Amino acid sequence: MKTERAYKYRFYPTPEQEALLARTFGCVRFVWNAVLRFRTDAFYQRQEKIGYNDASAFLTELKKHPDTAFLAEVSSVPLQQCLRHQQTAFKNFFSKRARYPRFKSKKHRQSATFASSAFSYRDGAIKLAKCSEPLNIRWSRALPAAPSSISISKDAAGRYFVSCLCKVDTEALPITPKMVGIDLGLKDLFVTSDGKKVNNPRHTARYARKLARAQRHLSRKQKGSNNRAKAKQKVARCHAKMADTRLDHLHKLTRQIVNENQVIAAESLQIKSMVKNRHLSKAISDVGWGELVRQLEYKAAWADRQFVQIDRWYPSSKRCHGCGYVMESLPLNVRTWDCPGCGTQRIDRDVNAAHNILKAGTALLAGAES
Known part of the structure; x- marks a missing residue:
């Protein structure tokens, strides 16, 4: 049976990659907060629920505005994935499985998700879109398959991690009477x-x-x-x-x-x-x-x-x-x-x-x- 597993590794970015990731984290955080404010105002002021399509259209308008033209400096895939994560957060909230989504702060953990169209994986090396060099990853173990998506994160201690989502076959352990x-x-x-x-x-x-x-x-x-x-x-x-x-x-x-x-x-x-x-x-x-x-x-x-x-x-x-x-x-x-x-x-x-x-x-x- 196929199942999805995430394999997390630490990596050490070059100055170029660190600058690119800083811009990406900032844009993802900006989009999350802007769309969350848009959805919150629509829900509490007009009693209107904003879905993923409306949020995506709002993001398109943001990119066209001169004051937010910086959103085009990074890959569009993490920004779109940010909307999908927020849609999941709202589904969990309306299903009473989680609290209302909160605004993100630059003082805490930063993250961005890249789909397969925004990175390449060849010969054990991962290269992000708009980046010339592959990530310097400390491979503690080999990936069982090519990742379908990756998540780049930076914790409060300043460490960078990459989490690779792979589809693998589960292996049942031998039956024991204990x-x-x-x-x-x-x-x-x-x-x-x-x-x-x-x-x-x-x-x-x-x-x-x-x-x-x-x-x-x-x-x-x-x-x-x-x-x-x-x-x-x-x-x-x-x-x-x-x-x-x-x-x-x-x-x-x-x-x-x-x-x-x-x-x-x-x-x-x-x-x-x-x-x-x-x-x-x-x-x-x-x-x-x-x-x-x-x-x-x-x-x-x-x-x-x-x-x-x-x-x-x-x-x-x-x-x-x-x-x-x-x-x-x-x-x-x-x-x-x-x-x-x-x-x-x-x-x-x-x-x-x-x-x-x-x-x-x-x-x-x-x-x-x-």
């Missing part, structure tokens, strides 16, 4: 039904002193100065380091889980509501539960594994996995408890929850298959 239930936590990143506990590396705490020092230096710089821009980039590099280490750790863990288990069951958490707790919001954001579950879901689908999430109101911690007895209350500070139903003593609440999650998950899969 199944696992996963209970997510803060002290331990997660606990499995076979008793394995994976410690929470606490990436934010590891870089807290370095980040605090960089932020103090930033606060002393005069606004608008070059030294402030340099200090701001140091803060961004600290945040990028934390994000990279967190993502790398989660990728390694999820790959191991998917490789070893045929059925993977996890709990469904309402993370957006949980981070509103001001005492736990920083720890919840740092642990990366949402990214962990997202990776398990798509990697299981690629490997032909079964991944299931149980209802978040299921009493996994309060229910004895041996006899099914449910405790009336079980505060978070109680880590082990004795079951009045079957007499089992010193039940570990996390391992017990993982057992119950696995049972509930397999029951859901059995009901779906019957």
